[in-house]
Amino acid sequence: MLVLGNGKVITRDAALPLIEDGAVAMDGSLICRIGKTEDVKKEFPDAEYIDAKGGLIMPAFINAHEHIYSSFARGMSIDGYDPHGFLDILDGMWWTIDRNLTLHDTYLSAMATYIDCIKNGVTTIFDHHASFGAIRGSLFEIEKAAKETGVRSCLCYEISDRDGMDKAKESVMENAEFIRHALKDDSGMIAGMMGMHAQFTISDETMELAAANKPDEVGYHIHVAEGIEDLHHCLKHYGKRIVDRLMDHGILGEKTLLGHCIYINPHEMDLIKETGTMVVHNPESNMGNACGCPPTMELVHRGILTGLGTDGYTHDMMESYKVANVLHKHHLCDPNAAWGEVPEMLFGNNARIAARYFKPELGVLREGAAGDVIIVAYNPLTPLNENNINSHLVFGVTGHDVVTTVANGKVLMKDRKLTHIDEAKVMDDCRQAAKALAERINSH
Template sequence: MIIKNGKIITWQNPNQILEDMALLIQNGVITKIGKFEDIKRAFPAEEVVDAGGQYVMPGNICAHTHFYGAFARGMAIPGMPAKDFPEILEKLWWSLDKSLSLEDVRYSALVCLIDAVKHGTTTLIDHHASPSAIRGSLDEIAQAVAQAGVRASLCYEVTDREGEKGAEEGIRENLRFIDLIKRNNPLPGKLAGMFGLHASLTLSEDTLRKCREAVADDVGFHIHVAEDPADEYDSLYKCGERVVDRLYRHGILGERSIAVHAVHVDVREVDLLAQTKTWVTHQPRSNMNNAVGMSQPEGMLRAGVRVCLGNDGFSNAMWEEWKTAYLAHKLWNRDPRRMPATTVVEMAVYNNRALAEQQFNIGPLGVICEGAQADLIFVDYHPFTELNEGNLPWHIVFGFHESMVTSTMVAGEFLMRNRQLLTLDEEKITYEARHLSSQTWQRFQNLFQVS
């Protein structure tokens, strides 16, 4: 197709905003950027899509999420409210994930992907857990990804909290899925795999050793790191070393691995993350909700750490995460100069893009240039002040809203057009999800009664 009459935000580095230019898309790739008349003359048979003066820009990327947490929305937790993060894990997440069936897993992913497509997120890196339904769980999510048409990287978070058998099943599920991706990827270019680990505080020395020995060096690990001080104290108690030091000793860190949160790391740990080129993801909405504190991505970036932006299972409207990052660090540090919008862009655009390109290995992602994947969104934003390359980050923080996304495209195919979902039946999926979630909630309640 040829997309005309759009104001094109390229997110190149440096960024450009192109007016009076058109995009030619062939086989899912942007093959030419130029004047509409010239492209149309050279390719007269191509369908013409009129963007109607909207902004045309790359789809957003989420560097860390949890599809499995969708059914927590509105769920009542028995007893007194959790007083700290370990209690949040025990009372909510470790009971919810244990209550999920394979069908729940698929529909949890589907409702999250509806949210992603509607709000302009085209690539997501997921971290899954369902201890009562491990085998085949990543296939269920992959089916949802195929149905939605987005790109996603998947893994299963191995943990010892269900004993040796549960840990071994988690290892096998990761290995099975990674082998599938390497040998016969059902969605080439749209599906990727990592090796998931929950967190240091739920992993024994023996399990970490088994995980490291099980996978090749070209496979990255995806693990929560020092989200709460409890993770650090647990590691010190078990091994006499801090979390990042422990993971480094086991060979878990590296240029293909993701360390999620890194809220309570010290200077030495930051240095190890930088030396090993380990990716770090920042999730400010989650950190605020769990009251675990706030990491220091500005300092980590200065130290050479590749910091990205995720959402930890919050809504897949990634501009909400941008806005939270921009504001939260000012309040946390009591300094309005902290976390400028350009730093948010460094994480959410440039570093997220580099991570996604590494995951899918299909060339440029998250950018508009010739040769890039055509993962695009149309945004119906009408600025009442000048918008240019220099002030765009602040327009996004203070002006853009996820409701302004009217169309979402991945690999040159519309997943939503003029606010109409084309690949997912929202009414049917949410109807089924409500039915399934009520059963999940009942199993959740039963776990509390047993305990």
């Protein structure tokens, strides 16, 4: 038994949104009781107790689009890298890195990412992996890190023809093997998808191979219209728009996640909506890559299930929340934009996306839901009530304010210290691997 108490409990349950001086009790992996601290402690006197010290007790965060393989890019300088557009960024930075990753690099990249996730209160991620230097076994290396760190993960490998058909086929088979493995896992902590890079690097032949090897229980995770070049390629080579091509290949559906969707039109939005396909918005990445601002507010208003991700740009979901909030106000020249939509994406829709791959219920604090809970060291200087919670969070909280992280009923971090990982040792291993990777890349 575990009890987190003496905090303001933000439940994300409309029936009981806020409990002053509240507590959350977990029995095994599930929440078994929520109420006033005094009552919960009295009911479970022998439980391990963690004092929130008046801070916030909240559901842990979910990241709907991550890139573990980008971990070692931070601060990396690649000789000759001088991008003048999105394709230059992909080939000059990201594809250069992923072609040089070893399986051990992938494992360490995952460890580094998961540690950052825990320290930012993220306990569930949807990752989209690429390591064309070492494809087979790469998802299993990430799973190994996921299990060691305790972060719930839906994994896939980025299928692409960009390095030839042999590697495209290897990518399909890595996905297929991992999906079959994940479907047999009954821990509730691992899932798999059929990953795809983007339509402009995938031939019809490869799409058909992926479809032939994808179990019916899962969908696809693919970048869509992230750059205008993707749309131009599809129109030029296939005479149709991107979402139409995906529809023709049976890629859309309730288990499929489309990343970005910047250059899509109302007709494509109709297809996404009618097929129940999911979308994930990654504001910082889109801005950093100078790709443009997607019509995210329109997607949300149309009832398309749209979540929030980081694209590996950060592992702090509060950072993405803050940026999305100002991006759409700025882009639409509307100070009322995004106030309701973005927190619904982060706190509501990300949980709905996760529910299509994981049980029990995530993103909410109530009896029977997953024991994924965080404590945030935030003591507001102005009144906090059930009507202004999101305003407090967007202006007052960052991921680094998370002091305790619990996933699946297990304490992963307490008082900013990881409880089950030698962080210093892992970080030292990562630093050595990252240095070696940079030297390999720049010696070519």
